[in-house]
Amino acid sequence: MPGPSGVAVRTRLRLSAAEAGVLREVGGLLGSLASGDLAVRCRDGLAHDGERWAVRKRALTGRSSSRWAGAITRATHDQWALARRGLAAYIRGLEAGIATVRHRLSLPIREKGTKRAPGGYRSRHEWHAKSRRLTVLEARRDRAVADWKAGRVRVVRGGRRLANTRHHLTDAQLTEGQWRGRWETARMFLSADGESGKRYGNETLRITPDGQVSVKLPAALAHLANASHGRYTLTHTVAFSHRGQEWADRIAGNRAVAYTLHHDPDRNRWYVTASWQRKSLPVLPLHAALAAGCIGVDMNNDHLAAWQLDPHGNPVGEPRRFFYDLSGTAPHRDAQIRHTLTRLLHWARQSGVRAIAVEDLDFDRDKTREKHGRRKRFRRLISRFPTARLRARLVSMAAEHDLTIVAVDPAYTSRWGAQHWQKPLTTPRRKTTRHDAASIAIGRRALGHPIRRRTAPPRNDQSDRRGHRTVQAGPSARGSEETRPRVLGPRTRCDGPGRGANAGDQCAQNRSGHTAEHESWHQDSPPLSL
Structure with missing residues (x-):
């Protein structure tokens, strides 16, 4: 990354007090100019161009200065572009919800779902309610798409949430004067490029x-x-x-x-x-960043599970867990994330690695309530999971420690990590969790190794008298009893597996009582040269 x-x-x-009053007056004046400029920019929509930008800047220069006007118009354009991206994300969310509702409506009542898609609705009443909700979602999607095509955005300088708080001062435990102070502060403009x-x-x-x-x-x-x-x-x-x-x-x-x-x-x-x-x-090449191994990190709701891996993909030392608390206000959550990442980066530097492997998580399509239905706790969990903020913080903070962040595909890391690594790494003195095993899977995927472990050799001799090997097919696996393919190559003194005359004959190789065992033995006549 x-x-x-x-x-x-x-x-x-x-x-x-006098200096604060002057800055408030300056910020209020520039904020009013920024509000008017934002209204003009929103009215222009998709018809805005460089000439319109110059007209807006000349209109602001007379009341402020050319540099203040340039900063205001640039901030206005960034705010309009941000609202435009937010509208696009809103449309994607509506389309994901519509697709999920349509899929569930097409299934019979009480149809069981799979791990990839939800099943049918529980009752006829719920099916009817969701059919009406589908109409509402489609109407919202159509209005949003029409706004997108027309270039319309809806922006509130100071924040829509703060504007709506004015009507609920009692619930917010604010007086009108306190709210007015926050509103005026949020609408001030004191930024200079x-x-x-x-x-x-x-x-x-x-x-x-x-x-x-x-x-x-x-x-x-x-x-x-x-x-x-x-x-x-x-x-x-x-x-x-x-x-x-x-x-x-x-x-x-x-x-x-x-x-x-x-x-x-x-x-x-x-x-x-x-x-x-x-x-x-210049971005450090991947092979150079992973020359000394890496640290695999599994991001969870309340902690980061990390484990150091050597260049060959083997876990080194003990797993580490870095806990944080995502409850409370946004500044508190941000401080928790920064403190957790600081401890992770310090441990990475002490370990001597130069790369940290993380999952490239994205819950945009999974945050819709239509997919998980009544699972409110799970929807609340993925909604507050700080994937984007944690990744952005980690990238910016790792750059100061001369560390590289490697983002890997998150598919099946938890399942395959638990399948191949959780039990072998569990000891009487160490309880390996599913998250610890997932961190190993993430690190091995970043290093380019398969997640599953190497095949263990037989414990007694060449025969598997104590059971199948680690990744050997079980007796019930399809195709496990088929003949082995013939291996092409030079003949040696001993025919290896799949090389003899009876390589494709399982009856002759493995089964007792074969007809060949009961036939009479005949010796060929000696050659005449003897």
Whole structure:
């Protein structure tokens, strides 16, 4: 998997009451301009082009500046594109639900399902209700497809969930003033794009090497400036503890650095985020990354099961489990994921490997409630499973530790891992779980080895008097009693299996009482040369 293309670091910004008031006024003005620009962009739809972009930017330049206008129009276009992708995902989800309902409606009542597809509905009443729901889903799909073709998107600056919370303040345990503060904060715009070649990499929102922060005020608020050239300089300085040296090297070379000011209304704190792009580094070849083996990781609801494998696919040492808690708020879940991945990466570096193998999971088609029906706990499980966030975090954090992430096909890793590895690795002092065995299957698939173990030799002699071997076909397996194919090759002193005259005659080879055993023995006459 390719490494991250950008970097973002954040630190706290300490402000006085007067400075916070100025930033709120600037963010509110720019936020109103961004809201109007987003409305224009949504009305243009698919008819938008470069000329329309230039018209929007010229309309914003007079009330702010050319750089603020460029940042607003670029953010507007990104937000419209994000809503467009969300609409496409919504259509895919509806189509998956429609296909599942149609399949279940076509089956008889109480028809049992398979592991790949659900069965029929339990009762006639449920079948009737789902037939009506199919009509609702198709109507929603048709409206969404019509919006997609027309280029219509529905976007709420500040968030639709926060907008709906205004009507349920009692349930959200918020007052109208608290909600208003969150709403105004979410709709502010205080983001400035970086520019290479400009002083300290940003001409609009500038941070000097000693941490001095200054903001270029819009034209409508130029009277609030306390420095030359219409700039407002803050009193307190900032410092980036994480990646601080990398940030200092960039601004010292006047390379582009983008900044975003953010206000947290719950804590009443201000933060500044610095971000920049990285040059795409050459991806390490797969054989070089796996030269020292890898660590297979099986992602689960509450922990990561990991096991180190050598280059030959053999498990080394003991399995490791890294637990996390996905309950609570989104920041809490994100912190749990980061803490878990930090422990995993530190163990990987101590182990000496350079690659971590993970499953390329995608639950988009499985999250529809139409597929799993009444299994609410399972649907809730896969809905909150952080596949995309965990994978993105792992890729970005592994790049800093010089580790490579290898994504493998997740098909049958848990089943085959438990079938071939769980029992052999279980000892009186070690309980090997199904997830531990799955991590071995994932690592072996990344290394290019088959998941099943090597055939074990007989324990006594060449005959299997204690049963079949590890991967030998059982007596009930189809085709296990057929004749072995004749192997072509040079003849030796002894005919090997499948090489003699009776290679295809099972009766002559394996069965006692064969007619050949009761025939009279005749010796050929000696040659005349003797």
